[in-house]
Amino acid sequence: xxxxxxxxxxxxxxxxxxxxxxxxxxxxxxxxxxxxxxxxxxxxxxxxxxxxxxxxxxxxxxxxxxxxxxxxxxxxxxxxxxxxxxxxxxxxxxxxxxxxxxxxxxxxxxxxxxxxxxxxxxxxxxxxxxxxxxxxxxxxxxxxxxxxxxxxxxxxxxxxxxxxxxxxxxxxxxxxxxxxxxxxxxxxxxxxxxxxxxxxxxxxxxxxxxxxxxxxxxxxxxxxxxxxxxxxxxxxxxxxxxxxxxxxxxxxxxxxxxxxxxxxxxxxxxxxxxxxxxxxxxxxxxxxxxxxxxxxxxxxxxxxxxxxxxxxxxxxxxxxxxxxxxxxxxxxxxxxxxxxxxxxxxxxxxxxxxxxxxxxxxxxxxxxxxxxxxxxxxxxxxxxxxxxxxxxxxxxxxxxxxxxxxxxxxxxxxxxxxxxxxxxxxxxxxxxxxxxxxxxxxxxxxxxxxxxxxxxxxxxxxxxxxxxxxxxxxxxxxxxxxxxxxxxxxxxxxxxxxxxxxxxxxxxxxxxxxxxxxxxxxxxxxxxxxxxxxxxxxxxxxxxxxxxxxxxxxxxxxxxxxxxxxxxxxxxxxxxxxxxxxxxxxxxxxxxxxxxxxxxxxxxxxxxxxxxxxxxxxxxxxxxxxxxxxxxxxxxxxxxxxxxxxxxxx
Amino acid sequence: xxxxxxxxxxxxxxxxxxxxxxxxxxxxxxxxxxxxxxxxxxxxxxxxxxxxxxxxxxxxxxxxxxxxxxxxxxxxxxxxxxxxxxxxxxxxxxxxxxxxxxxxxxxxxxxxxxxxxxxxxxxxxxxxxxxxxxxxxxxxxxxxxxxxxxx
Numbered sequence: 156x157x158x159x160x161x162x163x164x165x166x167x168x169x170x171x172x173x174x175x176x177x178x179x180x181x182x183x184x185x186x187x188x189x190x191x192x193x194x195x196x197x198x199x200x201x202x203x204x205x206x207x208x209x210x211x212x213x214x215x216x217x218x219x220x221x222x223x224x225x226x227x228x229x230x231x232x233x234x235x236x237x238x239x240x241x242x243x244x245x246x247x248x249x250x251x252x253x254x255x256x257x258x259x260x261x262x263x264x265x266x267x268x269x270x271x272x273x274x275x276x277x278x279x280x281x282x283x284x285x286x287x288x289x290x291x292x293x294x295x296x297x298x299x300x301x302x303x304x305x306x307x308x309x310x311x312x313x314x315x316x317x318x319x320x321x322x323x324x325x326x327x328x329x330x331x332x333x334x335x336x337x338x339x340x341x342x343x344x345x346x347x348x349x350x351x352x353x354x355x356x357x358x359x360x361x362x363x364x365x366x367x368x369x370x371x372x373x374x375x376x377x378x379x380x381x382x383x384x385x386x387x388x389x390x391x392x393x394x395x396x397x398x399x400x401x402x403x404x405x406x407x408x409x410x411x412x413x414x415x416x417x418x419x420x421x422x423x424x425x426x427x428x429x430x431x432x433x434x435x436x437x438x439x440x441x442x443x444x445x446x447x448x449x450x451x452x453x454x455x456x457x458x459x460x461x462x463x464x465x466x467x468x469x470x471x472x473x474x475x476x477x478x479x480x481x482x483x484x485x486x487x488x489x490x491x492x493x494x495x496x497x498x499x500x501x502x503x504x505x506x507x508x509x510x511x512x513x514x515x516x517x518x519x520x521x522x523x524x525x526x527x528x529x530x531x532x533x534x535x536x537x538x539x540x541x542x543x544x545x546x547x548x549x550x551x552x553x554x555x556x557x558x559x560x561x562x563x564x565x566x567x568x569x570x571x572x573x574x575x576x577x578x579x580x581x582x583x584x585x586x587x588x589x590x591x592x593x594x595x596x597x598x599x600x601x602x603x604x605x606x607x608x609x610x611x612x613x614x615x616x617x618x619x620x621x622x623x624x625x626x627x628x629x630x631x632x633x634x635x636x637x638x639x640x641x642x643x644x645x646x647x648x649x650x651x652x653x654x655x656x657x658x659x660x661x662x663x664x665x666x667x668x669x670x671x672x673x674x675x676x677x678x679x680x681x682x683x684x685x686x687x688x689x690x691x692x693x694x695x696x697x698x699x700x701x702x703x704x705x706x707x708x709x710x711x712x713x714x715x716x717x718x719x720x721x722x723x724x725x726x727x728x729x730x731x732x733x734x735x736x737x738x739x740x741x742x743x744x745x746x747x748x749x750x751x752x753x754x755x756x757x758x759x760x761x762x763x764x765x766x767x768x769x770x771x772x773x774x775x776x777x778x779x780x781x782x783x784x785x786x787x788x789x790x791x792x793x794x795x796x797x798x799x800x801x802x803x804x805x
Numbered sequence: 806x807x808x809x810x811x812x813x814x815x816x817x818x819x820x821x822x823x824x825x826x827x828x829x830x831x832x833x834x835x836x837x838x839x840x841x842x843x844x845x846x847x848x849x850x851x852x853x854x855x856x857x858x859x860x861x862x863x864x865x866x867x868x869x870x871x872x873x874x875x876x877x878x879x880x881x882x883x884x885x886x887x888x889x890x891x892x893x894x895x896x897x898x899x900x901x902x903x904x905x906x907x908x909x910x911x912x913x914x915x916x917x918x919x920x921x922x923x924x925x926x927x928x929x930x931x932x933x934x935x936x937x938x939x940x941x942x943x944x945x946x947x948x949x950x951x952x953x954x955x956x
Contacts, residue, residue: 432906455923456893456916458906483902548897 163417167348171604171611174307174340177314178274178333179203180349184214185321185359186246186272188221190234194253195287196337196617197276201248214244215352216361228253232260232273239269240378242368244321246271250337251278254293258300261330265301266390267378268397270324270366272317276337277306277439277490279530287619288531289336291438291490294467295500301394303331303401304468308443309640310335310345312465315412315420318350318359322408325365327401332468336439336490338531339640344600344613346636354415401469422466423474427453431460432483433546434520436475436505438464440640441488441527441534447574447638448539459543464501472508479505480512482520484546488539488559492526498556499524521549525557525567532560535641536574541567573645576610579633580738582648583665585656588618588626592652595727596628598762599734603632606754607740612637625659632740648737650730651675654687663692668699671737674788675726676705681791696789703788704737706781715777717769728774731755732781752779815903816896818938819917819928825850828857828884832868835860835883848916848926849887855924858887859916891916893923894930903930 172180179200182189189208193201208222223234228249238245249257254275264271279290298304305320307313313335320331335341350358369376382390402422409420426446428434435445442463452459462478464471479485487502497503502524513519523546528534538559545557545567558565575581586592593615600613615628629643644665650673651662666672678684684705685693696703712725735741741751756775763770826835826847838847839862846861864886868874874881894903894915903915917928 430909432902432909454890456890458892458910483905544895547895547902548899 163415165351165354165416167350167416167418170347170349171344171601172310172347172349173199173342173344174310174313174335175199175276175342176203177310177347177349178317178335179207181314181317181355182246182272182274183207183212183220184352184355185244185318185362186220187214187218187244187362188223188238189246189248190223190225190231190238191246191248192224192226192228192231192253193248194228194250195276196278196289196341197248197250197253197274199341200274200276204246204248215356216363218362228256229260232257232264235271235273236260236264236267236269239264239271239366240267241370242362242366244362244366247273248276249273250276251280251287251293255280255296258297261297261300261302263379264330266394267369268328268394269330270321270328271330272320272324273302273330273332274317275332275334276341277334278337279490285619286530287337288617289339289440289490290529290531291334292529294332294334295491295493297332298468298500301329301398302468303327303329303405303466305331305333305466306438306464307333307335307340308440308463308465310340310343311347311418312420313340314347314349315416315418316465318355319405319408319412319420321359323401323405325359325362326404326408328397329401334439336640338617339440339614342615342617343640344597344611346604346610348416348418350416358412358415398469402471405466405469420465422464422469422471423478424463424465425478426461426463428460428462428478428482430458432458433460433486433543434479434482434484435459435461435486435488435539435542436464436479436501437461437488438467438501439490441490441539443638444534444536444574444640445488445539447576448536448543448572451536451572451574452540452543457543457547467501467504470504470508472504472511475505476508476512479509479520480517484521484523484549486523486525486542486546488525488527488534488542490526490528492529492558494556499526521546521554523549523554523557525559527559533642534560535569535644536639537569537572537644538567540570540572544570571644574639575631575643575645576633576635576637579631579637580648580740581629581631581643581646582650582734583643583646583662584628584630585649585651585660585662586626586628587652588624589723590652591723591727592626592628594724595730596630598727599731600630600632601762602731602755602758603630603734603738603740605758606751607632607744609740610634610636612639614640616642625656627660632738647671648673648734650733654689657689657692663695663699663701666699666701669701670699671702671704672696673730673733673737674703674705675708677707677710678705679707679786681705681786681788682795684786684788685792702790704733705786705788706733706784708733708781711777711780711784715773715780717773725774725777728777729781732778732783733785735778736782736785748782752782813900813938814896815894815898815900815915815917815930818900818934819896819930820934821928823848823916823926823929825926826860826883827852828882828887830883832865832878832881832883832886836865839865844929845931846914846929847883848891848929849883849889850926856891856893856916856918856926857884858889859891859914860887861913864888891926893918895920895923896927900935904935907932 279286280292305316324331445461489499600611604611708729712722716722716725849858914931
């Protein structure tokens with residue numbers, strides 16, 4: 156990462172938000188209208204935008220925000236086209252099949268040079284089955300409609316690219332997509348510096364000054380006509396005059412953004428590639444995970460590097476060839492699979508870019524194409540390490556396509572590694588869909604991040620199962636940026652919603668030896684709680700010196716919730732008290748019980764302030780009761796000399 | 806490179822069971838090891854045997870010719886002079902990649918680590934090993950003509 160020497164004018168506003176909220180923060184300030192037919196996982200973006208509309212908010216130039224929801228994605232794109240023709244600054248939020256359904260209209264919007272910005276929570280397309288999770292199938296399906304296409308590695312880049320895309324779209328009269336990985340970014344809470352209003356005013360500017368109203372009756376024109384052999388081709392090729400200007404405008408806008416904010420961004424973002432023998436090329440979250448993998452390999456003497464392709468359209472071929480040209484081998488890792496093509500789409504572009512080097516007589520690196528993370532199949536750091544190992548062994552000759560993350564003849568096997576920042580602390584919670592665990596995780600992440608001034612990443616492992624089935628959620632807390640976007644192999648704390656969790660999964664998997672387990676239990680006697688755990692699990696707990704804690708958080712919630720419908724939420728709030736007690740952060744920050752709870756009160760006042768002091772006090776009472784009432788099950792049994800616990804294991 | 810060397814791997818030429826030196830050893834001890842075994846560089850390991858760096862003849866020579874280091878010679882340990890992290894390859898690394906790495910990083914040896922555990926040094930590949938292989942005909946084509954390295 157480049158560091159900017161002078162303090163930047165617009166360092167951003169600290170926030171802990173997910174990718175959806177990050178872009179909605181920017182769009183509700185810049186746009187005038189959203190024409191949307193929301194689809195998972197882009198729904199949250201639209202929900203936040205519509206909430207702003209419902210509250211009567213205006214954009215930065217005083218135009219009240221509008222929201223149109225027609226009957227399909229095709230119509231929503233057409234509505235956006237109409238709004239843009241009339242000179243509106245318009246947006247849309249979509250994904251997956253929704254984006255593909257728009258495709259016909261996308262060509263029209265590009266052909267009419269309408270500078271709209273659409274946001275995509277990139278999602279796998281329905282193939283042998285439906286999947287609502289991350290994939291780049293949808294993006295690749297519309298990559299050649301004449302739009303610009305920018306891909307964020309994380310929530311921060313999603314916010315930054317939203318402003319950049321808008322500026323370049325209007326300067327080049329070209330529509331732009333801003334894409335982030337569905338769920339992996341749209342629904343993952345991270346520390347983000349949100350762009351200041353002043354920055355957006357200065358960098359993007361008033362739509363009235365930048366967008367032409369093509370429906371102005373005083374300057375009548377005809378649009379959407381039929382052209383034949385005499386004109387159509389002239390019009391199509393004539394469009395190249397516009398597209399040729401995009402790379403320069405994009406690079407310039409990104410340089411200016413970098414200077415204004417101190418947050419480096421570029422169409423191609425290389426990391427430690429100067430002397431790299433092996434380079435991994437990717438887009439989206441995989442390109443972020445690759446950074447921590449490269450650091451891991453560099454610390455072990457390996458000349459590894461990685462490149463994020465941030466601008467897939469226009470494709471920065473010359474810049475990429477310059478970076479990759481001197482490497483030994485390159486792996487292109489993509490969230491899609493196109494087996495009938497010569498190669499997957501990004502690989503095709505990379506190989507094509509290197510071809511120009513080859514015909515000049517330069518050596519070119521071998522290029523391996525890898526499919527990974529289709530439909531949010533987990534892409535662990537160890538998968539990327541295995542890919543680096545694979546290309547380090549490459550000999551001349553044709554290469555077959557490879558995959559990671561599944562068992563298959565083409566698969567490369569994962570290598571176990573932990574690339575979280577040094578001193579990182581993680582939890583994996585086990586719960587049931589509909590129990591409010593996502594909200595709880597959000598609350599814990601936000602409190603931990605703000606109270607202890609930490610970097611956090613909170614990721615719920617969403618399924619399509621919805622209510623009533625087991626779910627897991629992850630949280631990592633660290634001092635440095637968390638680049639890893641994967642399910643966690645190593646965790647320090649595992650809260651489970653009930654002892655029944657041991658029957659539906661393996662809550663002890665990946666919990667470090669000596670780690671902490673929390674069980675929500677209606678029982679209050681430590682011995683009874685201990686005996687309610689399955690015998691095999693008890694044996695493993697003893698062997699691995701795991702500390703068991705428990706509390707009747709449901710009972711606490713019942714006792715403190717002002718209304719019955721708030722009980723589930725309050726039970727989640729109780730988990731905050733448990734977290735504060737078992738995590739090491741209060742102690743590391745030198746906060747004693749009373750100071751800690753006072754600090755929590757201040758945060759709660761900001762969270763729930765609008766709903767009144769009584770709500771703040773009720774929540775604080777639950778947190779305090781959980782903090783004070785937490786049962787140390789293994790500790791209590793040790794003290795009373797239960798035979799099992801006084802053996803060799805302790 | 807010839808067809809044969811292009812398809813050779815580090816494991817074909819490396820020296821196994823390398824002489825290693827402890828990170829806390831004195832520089833005199835390191836110099837003695839180099840002298841005793843007639844070698845020009847040593848992988849450096851910590852107490853648990855984990856690879857932490859490399860110490861070469863050149864590092865020692867540079868230290869002796871630097872006044873500050875020379876006056877502090879008795880108090881210096883290997884860990885003060887070593888290059889860290891060590892540049893590593895595995896047995897299965899293609900020879901042309903190993904040669905490129907030495908050439909581009911201006912180093913004369915690579916520590917070979919295990920495929921399963923990259924912290925364990927299992928051998929050394931030196932420039933001499935490659936020169937020796939070429940001289941002994943690993944890189945000869947079918948007509949017996951020695952091929953120059955053109956990579």
